[in-house]
Amino acid sequence: MYIHLTPSFFLNFANVSIELVDVQIPELDILLQNDREITVRFPSPNKRIHYVCRKKGRRGVQGILLNTDKPVSDITVITRWNVQGSLTVHRVHMHIEGTDDAATDCIHLWMGEASKPFGVKTPACAKEWIPAACQPRMTVTAADRLSGRETAIWRKVDPRGIIREQTEFFTAATVEPERLQRDRSWTDRLPDFDDAFPCRVCEYPDTVKPVPHYPGVAxxxxxxxxxxxxxxxxxxxxxxxxxxxxxxxxxxxxxxxxxxxxxxxxxxxxxxxxxxxxxxxxxxxxxxxxxxxxxxxxxxxx
The missing domain is CATH 1.10.150 (DNA polymerase; domain 1)
Incomplete structure (x- = not known):
């Protein structure tokens, strides 16, 4: 199963330093370290958004691609950053809905396409989500970018108001693998299938799973x-x-x-x-x- 993830940081200050440390997904038995397997690039027109991508070449790529040995429906994406010299942890408990052979946390990729045989994949709980406001993304302070999913996010801040821990629940969607191909203008910055990290699905005691037919998570x-x-x-x-x-x-x-x-x-x-x-x-x-x-x-x- 291919899983496309977009760990990112929205930096709204010129005088605040940030540096990626690593990305870990315990359910997939993978730890990716900055300047080894991954790095930060700026593929978006909005250069305040720092995207994690595979450390390869010089091209800015939006996110990373994983190739698991079997399907998985619940993962924990833990991204660590150094912000002003101290550690900040962004933890996303991600529930994946659908039965396709690939998945992505990128909200705008769930939408239907008139020029391709791709229908709408948006989960029911995300029908009203606005991508720019609801995409999981780290910030220096909570006021920098209020999420459209605030009820499913909790934070710990230091005395200066800098977020030191942000934990959120997010529902992602499965999609057709072909939807992730770099053959359209809005997908040409996605990671290539050849650059997918191989992963092994394993048990993790802290995996957060919604109850069947759950009426929403908060x-x-x-x-x-x-x-x-x-x-x-x-x-x-x-x-x-x-x-x-x-x-x-x-x-x-x-x-x-x-x-x-x-x-x-x-x-x-x-x-x-x-x-x-x-x-x-x-x-x-x-x-x-x-x-x-x-x-x-x-x-x-x-």
């Missing part, structure tokens, strides 16, 4: 989730179950997982990894806990 604080579960169980007359089963387990992960993505396995990943009290529960109690944290949460827009 950031939620653990504190808010605790309050919701407490209210539900109290209303059902099961306050003891909350105090004895749910609350102690969520206390175990409070430091490691202060926020999580709703309608995914994100919170359960943290529980499985960090909660000794969850591991000590009886199987029936574990099942009860899983049901409580797996109840779908809906985002209400008014």
């Amino acid at each position: 950031v939620c604080t653990l504190q808010e989730q605790v309050a919701l579960i407490a209210d539900d169980l109290t209303h059902e007359g099961m306050q003891d179950a909350f105090e004895q089963i749910v609350k102690p387990v969520l206390e175990d992960v409070a430091d490691k997982c202060p926020v999580f993505f709703t309608n995914t396995n994100n919170l359960m990943n943290a529980v499985n990894r960090y909660s000794d009290r969850f591991r000590a529960l009886a199987e029936q109690e574990k099942a009860f806990f899983r049901r409580q944290v797996s109840i779908p949460l809906f985002e209400v827009i008014v």
Whole structure:
């Protein structure tokens, strides 16, 4: 399966220094390092956008291409940058929808083409997305480029307001491999198939996966989730179950997982990894806990 990814940085300041460190995708067992396998170039007319691409020749290429040994639907793209001499991490939990033999995170490539037999591949959740506003992209501060997907992004900043960690959930689409060929004016800056990095799909315990038929993914604080579960169980007359089963387990992960993505396995990943009290529960109690944290949460827009 070919996967086209476009890790990038939107630099809106002339007096801020940035440097690519590396790109890692644990589910594909690959680590690409700056000035070895990859580098930064400027293929877009907007020269404020720094694109990661394969270190080959001098041509500016938009993104990197991976060739996996089998299909994959959920990956974690971790891009690290040095910003003003300190590390900044951009983590994208990417869910890939579709059944084609290739995929891309480049939103404008999902659209149909009149001159080619390519239909619209845009996922249902992305029908209203504007590419310039919704493409996953790192910035120095959150105000530099507010995303059209802000509800699915959380950030940690330093005292100067510089983002030091940005984590987001993003739904990408599969496409026909032919759609990624460099035979049209708007695809001539894509990576060549011969330059794809070979990858092996493997297990990664922190892979974030949406629940089946998920009603959307958004950031939620653990504190808010605790309050919701407490209210539900109290209303059902099961306050003891909350105090004895749910609350102690969520206390175990409070430091490691202060926020999580709703309608995914994100919170359960943290529980499985960090909660000794969850591991000590009886199987029936574990099942009860899983049901409580797996109840779908809906985002209400008014």
